[in-house]
Amino acid sequence: MNLADQLPVLPVIIPLIAAAIGILLPKGRIAWAWATVVSWVTFGVTLMLLEQVSLAETVIYDMGGWTAPLGISYRIDLIGAIVMTLVAGVAAFVFPYAKESVAKEIPHAQSGYFYAMMLVCFAGLMGVVATGDAFNVFVFLEISSLSTYALVAMGARADRRALTAAFTYLVLGTIGATFFVIGLGLLYQATGTLNMLDLHERLAGQDNKVVRAGFAFIVTGLGLKLAMFPLHRWLPDAYTYAPSAVTVFLASTATKVAVYAMLRFIFTVFGFTFAFMDVAFLLFILLGLTGMVVASLVAIFRNDVKQMLAFSSVAQVGYMLLGISFATVEGVSAAVMHVFNHALMKAALFMAVGVVFYAFGSHQMSAYRGLGKRMPFTAGCFIVAGLSLIGVPFTAGFISKYLLIEAAFSATLAVPSLLIVFMIVASSLLAVGYIGRVAYEMFLADPAPDAAPVPKIPLSLLIPLGLMTAANIYIGLDAEGMTGLARAGAETLMRTGLGFGGVE
Amino acid sequence: MVEFILARYNYWIVIILMMTGLYIVFSRGNLVKTLVGLNLFQTSVFIFYITIGYVAGGTAPILIGGGEKKDDHHHNGHPHDDHHGADHDHAHGDHSGRHSIDQSSPLSHEEATAFVQGERANALDGNRPGGSPVEEAKAHEGSEGSLHTLPEVGAMPEGERTGAASNSLFSSADQSSPPSDAQRNIDRFDVDVAAATPSPRSENIVEATADILYSNPLPHVLILTAIVVGVATTAVGLAIAVRIREAYGTIEEDALEQMDNQAEFGGTAPQSDEGSRA
Numbered sequence: 001m002n003l004a005d006q007l008p009v010l011p012v013i014i015p016l017i018a019a020a021i022g023i024l025l026p027k028g029r030i031a032w033a034w035a036t037v038v039s040w041v042t043f044g045v046t047l048m049l050l051e052q053v054s055l056a057e058t059v060i061y062d063m064g065g066w067t068a069p070l071g072i073s074y075r076i077d078l079i080g081a082i083v084m085t086l087v088a089g090v091a092a093f094v095f096p097y098a099k100e101s102v103a104k105e106i107p108h109a110q111s112g113y114f115y116a117m118m119l120v121c122f123a124g125l126m127g128v129v130a131t132g133d134a135f136n137v138f139v140f141l142e143i144s145s146l147s148t149y150a151l152v153a154m155g156a157r158a159d160r161r162a163l164t165a166a167f168t169y170l171v172l173g174t175i176g177a178t179f180f181v182i183g184l185g186l187l188y189q190a191t192g193t194l195n196m197l198d199l200h201e202r203l204a205g206q207d208n209k210v211v212r213a214g215f216a217f218i219v220t221g222l223g224l225k226l227a228m229f230p231l232h233r234w235l236p237d238a239y240t241y242a243p244s245a246v247t248v249f250l251a252s253t254a255t256k257v258a259v260y261a262m263l264r265f266i267f268t269v270f271g272f273t274f275a276f277m278d279v280a281f282l283l284f285i286l287l288g289l290t291g292m293v294v295a296s297l298v299a300i301f302r303n304d305v306k307q308m309l310a311f312s313s314v315a316q317v318g319y320m321l322l323g324i325s326f327a328t329v330e331g332v333s334a335a336v337m338h339v340f341n342h343a344l345m346k347a348a349l350f351m352a353v354g355v356v357f358y359a360f361g362s363h364q365m366s367a368y369r370g371l372g373k374r375m376p377f378t379a380g381c382f383i384v385a386g387l388s389l390i391g392v393p394f395t396a397g398f399i400s401k402y403l404l405i406e407a408a409f410s411a412t413l414a415v416p417s418l419l420i421v422f423m424i425v426a427s428s429l430l431a432v433g434y435i436g437r438v439a440y441e442m443f444l445a446d447p448a449p450d451a452a453p454v455p456k457i458p459l460s461l462l463i464p465l466g467l468m469t470a471a472n473i474y475i476g477l478d479a480e481g482m483t484g485l486a487r488a489g490a491e492t493l494m495r496t497g498l499g500f501g502g503v504e
Numbered sequence: 505m506v507e508f509i510l511a512r513y514n515y516w517i518v519i520i521l522m523m524t525g526l527y528i529v530f531s532r533g534n535l536v537k538t539l540v541g542l543n544l545f546q547t548s549v550f551i552f553y554i555t556i557g558y559v560a561g562g563t564a565p566i567l568i569g570g571g572e573k574k575d576d577h578h579h580n581g582h583p584h585d586d587h588h589g590a591d592h593d594h595a596h597g598d599h600s601g602r603h604s605i606d607q608s609s610p611l612s613h614e615e616a617t618a619f620v621q622g623e624r625a626n627a628l629d630g631n632r633p634g635g636s637p638v639e640e641a642k643a644h645e646g647s648e649g650s651l652h653t654l655p656e657v658g659a660m661p662e663g664e665r666t667g668a669a670s671n672s673l674f675s676s677a678d679q680s681s682p683p684s685d686a687q688r689n690i691d692r693f694d695v696d697v698a699a700a701t702p703s704p705r706s707e708n709i710v711e712a713t714a715d716i717l718y719s720n721p722l723p724h725v726l727i728l729t730a731i732v733v734g735v736a737t738t739a740v741g742l743a744i745a746v747r748i749r750e751a752y753g754t755i756e757e758d759a760l761e762q763m764d765n766q767a768e769f770g771g772t773a774p775q776s777d778e779g780s781r782a
Binding site: 166185 | 526529546552553729737740745747752764
């Protein structure tokens with residue numbers, strides 16, 4: 001009963017219990033300190049877990065000692081550990097950042113609930129990744145989503161549209177989750193089990209309408225959660241009107257975890273033996289490509305910088321789907337790498353947006369006019385992260401796009417590889433378009449003469465921003481370790497999908 | 505054809521409720537109505553899960569202990585029986601016969617783990633070990649061609665032998681006859697393949713094992729969880745609706761959208777051309 005045995009479950013339990021305690025604590029500073037400490041402890045635990053998993057390949061934890069098909073077991077392999085570390089890492093930086101930003105954007109009376117909600121959301125996201133039980137994924141997905149709806153609605157103080165955005169998100173999110181449950185029900189009907197590995201074993205060779213319908217429902221449901229292109233309607237508004245800290249956290253974790261769940265279901269549960277899979281892959285390619293281009297185009301014409309970045313998130317999800325659709329180790333590791341890198345760049349970008357909002361109370365392009373002279377550090381971070389988003393060499397974005405293009409050439413696909421590569425480059429050029437617009441305003445346009453003076457920006461906002469930006473450059477310069485991890489993770493995942501290994 | 509539709513009326517109810525709910529959600533209107541539609545949609549899923557869990561002739565998934573409780577069970581069990589229609593009359597007739605033999609013992613932890621270690625992984629129902637043979641039958645039907653079919657019989661722990669014997673009988677029978685059977689099921693899009701539909705064949709085993717037949721409790725548990733989630737969602741949704749009413753003074757979606765558009769286009773540079781250009 002030592003600590004190391006309990007590692008897989010701790011990242012879920014710690015924030016969940018801490019959230020309940022957090023509500024009881026005095027509001028404001030103490031609640032914040034508590035949440036921050038918890039996030040760092042959880043981050044430490046996930047790092048230990050990552051180390052454990054990289055040595056032992058898969059860690060399995062049976063809830064209450066009930067073994068797999070009967071009980072719920074947590075099963076963490078390398079990809080899971082990477083995503084958990086990513087989520088916990090982002091949380092560990094978002095909570096310090098949240099202090100000043102929340103004090104400005106959220107009424108003091110609500111701050112205690114705010115941190116509690118963040119912790120619940122955090123626990124839910126961790127649970128989605130950790131669990132090896134298909135129904136448990138739904139429960140945790142809803143735990144994180146429900147708290148997210150409330151968090152988005154808390155942006156109402158700055159802009160009442162946060163409320164309608166939260167409502168739309170709630171309706172669409174619930175439809176997505178319900179589709180997912182219907183899919184699980186159909187799978188249960190066909191197999192009689194909910195454990196993912198068990199499901200995989202029993203689905204092998206089954207190809208009837210029940211399973212196909214289940215597959216379609218699950219993919220659509222998760223597609224709604226991860227804002228797959230035509231199902232992305234909730235995302236831009238929710239990200240735009242949520243409080244800054246919430247946007248940073250959601251943009252870099254929530255959709256990523258949904259992408260992870262999608263990977264899990266496609267490769268671990270259904271696997272390549274499932275004949276219907278090719279249709280799904282083709283769909284992913286087409287939707288991914290369309291999403292990349294259309295969402296980037298929409299982003300160019302946005303005047304609200306936060307909304308612009310939100311649309312860019314939809315486009316970036318397209319890259320991840322593309323990586324999944326290649327269905328090769330290279331493709332999946334590129335997708336995982338992009339999940340990781342996109343989290344870093346969007347965290348940095350939205351943090352910069354949050355700093356500008358802290359200073360001027362606006363997300364509009366006009367607030368960015370002459371920012372290069374007035375707030376050089378923030379503007380610099382924005383540009384570096386923006387270059388990473390575009391995929392300029394020596395930044396994180398370059399690494400994942402390079403891997404993706406490499407994977408596109410090495411895979412045999414229904415759509416010509418050259419076309420895919422062309423679309424990837426085109427979408428990157430569109431990213432130049434929207435980041436360039438902000439860059440133009442920041443560095444080339446003169447500050448408006450009547451502009452409000454720049455208030456003092458607290459260091460607690462700037463340090464996480466700087467660190468996130470530095471992480472983008474670090475990954476860009478020294479990607480060896482990270483790509484190696486992603487590749488090893490993808491290999492483990494695909495091995496389960498191919499039907500050998502996986503069974504412990 | 506009519507029989508085919510009528511025999512699955514619960515699925516039709518599910519589909520109709522689901523579509524009604526979705527329609528209400530998507531058709532423009534009042535925020536509260538949207539939530540009502542959402543609830544309807546979720547309710548259809550609850551019914552769907554309950555349908556999955558239903559075993560014809562099975563009683564509620566409550567462990568029946570001593571002899572004196574058996575009479576209760578007899579009464580309680582009956583209302584469930586005439587649920588599924590079609591070929592379940594057999595199961596019904598058989599039902600009372602089964603009662604005469606007191607077999608139920610509580611599912612202890614040891615038993616359960618032995619159960620698992622014996623690799624009888626396809627016990628879908630969490631009933632007593634070796635419990636519902638109907639489930640067994642459907643596992644065989646459902647996972648045809650999977651790795652599970654035969655070896656497990658040998659691997660069963662002590663105390664499961666009676667069940668094992670009949671199971672092995674059944675499996676051999678299963679192997680000899682029914683590819684056509686399974687084929688037919690798939691052709692008819694018989695969702696019941698793996699659901700709770702005992703075929704006449706499986707009754708022999710029901711008799712042989714002489715056990716109390718339970719409905720599959722797992723879907724009930726799952727749906728309880730989903731109901732909790734649904735209630736929470738409704739609560740959050742209504743809370744947001746209240747806040748929207750405070751902030752906007754209306755909960756009509758058209759009016760809200762109009763106000764939002766005004767806020768967006770009024771305060772900032774014109775964006776009306778973006779739709780056409782994008």
